[in-house]
Amino acid sequence: MTGPEELHGVTLLAEEAAALAAMADASSVAELERLRVEWLGRRGRVTEQLRAVGTLPADQRRTAGQRLNALRALMEKRLDARLAECARRDLEQRLIEERLDLTLPSAPPAVGRLHPVTRTRRRLEDAMVRLGFSLFEGPQVEDEWHNFEALNMPAEHPAREMHDTFYLPPPYLLRTHTSPFQVRSMKAAQGRLPLRVFTIGTTFRRDDDPTHAPQFMQMEGLLLDVGIGLGHLKGVVRQVFKEVFGGDPVLRIRPSFFPFTEPSVEWDMQCTLCGGSGCRVCQNTGFLELLGSGMVHPHVIRAGGYDPELVSGFAFGWGVDRLAMLAYGIDDIRLLYQNDLRLLNQL
Ligand SMILES: [Zn+2]
Numbered sequence: 001m002t003g004p005e006e007l008h009g010v011t012l013l014a015e016e017a018a019a020l021a022a023m024a025d026a027s028s029v030a031e032l033e034r035l036r037v038e039w040l041g042r043r044g045r046v047t048e049q050l051r052a053v054g055t056l057p058a059d060q061r062r063t064a065g066q067r068l069n070a071l072r073a074l075m076e077k078r079l080d081a082r083l084a085e086c087a088r089r090d091l092e093q094r095l096i097e098e099r100l101d102l103t104l105p106s107a108p109p110a111v112g113r114l115h116p117v118t119r120t121r122r123r124l125e126d127a128m129v130r131l132g133f134s135l136f137e138g139p140q141v142e143d144e145w146h147n148f149e150a151l152n153m154p155a156e157h158p159a160r161e162m163h164d165t166f167y168l169p170p171p172y173l174l175r176t177h178t179s180p181f182q183v184r185s186m187k188a189a190q191g192r193l194p195l196r197v198f199t200i201g202t203t204f205r206r207d208d209d210p211t212h213a214p215q216f217m218q219m220e221g222l223l224l225d226v227g228i229g230l231g232h233l234k235g236v237v238r239q240v241f242k243e244v245f246g247g248d249p250v251l252r253i254r255p256s257f258f259p260f261t262e263p264s265v266e267w268d269m270q271c272t273l274c275g276g277s278g279c280r281v282c283q284n285t286g287f288l289e290l291l292g293s294g295m296v297h298p299h300v301i302r303a304g305g306y307d308p309e310l311v312s313g314f315a316f317g318w319g320v321d322r323l324a325m326l327a328y329g330i331d332d333i334r335l336l337y338q339n340d341l342r343l344l345n346q347l
Helices: 014-025 029-040 045-055 058-097 116-130 158-162 180-189 230-245 298-303 320-328 333-337
Strands: 141-143 172-174 195-204 215-225 251-258 261-270 287-296 312-319
Touching: 014 029, 014 058, 029 045, 029 058, 045 058, 116 195, 116 215, 116 230, 116 320, 180 195, 180 215, 180 298, 215 230, 215 320, 230 251, 230 261, 230 287, 230 312, 251 287, 261 312, 287 298, 287 320, 312 320, 320 333
Parallel strands: none
Antiparallel strands: 141 172, 195 215, 215 312, 251 261, 261 287, 287 312
16 A cells, blocks of 8 residues: 555545555556556556646646646556566566476487388398398499490490480499499309399489489399299299289289390389279379389390300399389479478378
């Protein structure tokens, strides 16, 4: 309540006394602010009265002005004091409420996960190892001989044009496919048979559109032995599809062309999304073109240090990113390499 010394010299109306009492009792900043506006604001009651002093008869102006100024000072003093008290109380309250509680459990750590291409790669590796193939890794920086000549693509071969190669100082380049591993693994085996190897790794071409990235991943298998024929190729590739996709996928074989295999065949798998009736993913064909293969060309076998008159073999390969796109329903290969967590967290 108001002390007598504060009211000295000021004649209070009943409403003003009530307002001063309310200011002394206000328990929140919002309440104090409301009272300040009501009484001392630009259109407040004290302000309005002060403005009206000039209209009073001359003999009353002085007294009225003094009274109102004293009242305004009194209210300001009361409001400021109460405001400081509320602020201090709020701070104390916050300090109690927000005190660090060391017994609370900590925020869970952000757990990462493997990239979809990595997961697809590991699935392929597991499948190949189960089939008895062992991993053979070749360099990503290749020389022209291993990347082209040894694979039956001499300098003037039109297939070299299609490869859109990233060239380094001669004779080096970034490998445009994993196929150089065929010759490298043959040379490393030094005539031993059977040779049953696979490779999986990054390859590079000057391409950049929704289905071609300048850097992509291929997997390739090679089997070399005496008396190997197209029937063996069909049996093994069929088994690879089963291992990777599970069940017994419906497959279609088409004759094709690769410089380093003869004959060459491509494999299509019935679209797993539409069951062959046609959809956006299979471009309404009902089939997905997935794997290229063929009997290793005699020229390649010779480049690897074996005699094509005595041994024969087959090779097959496919794009790891393309399999990841199909497995996770991604329609733009570039999304796989943008590291956008909004996408990756969905996969
Ligand atoms: Zn489909």
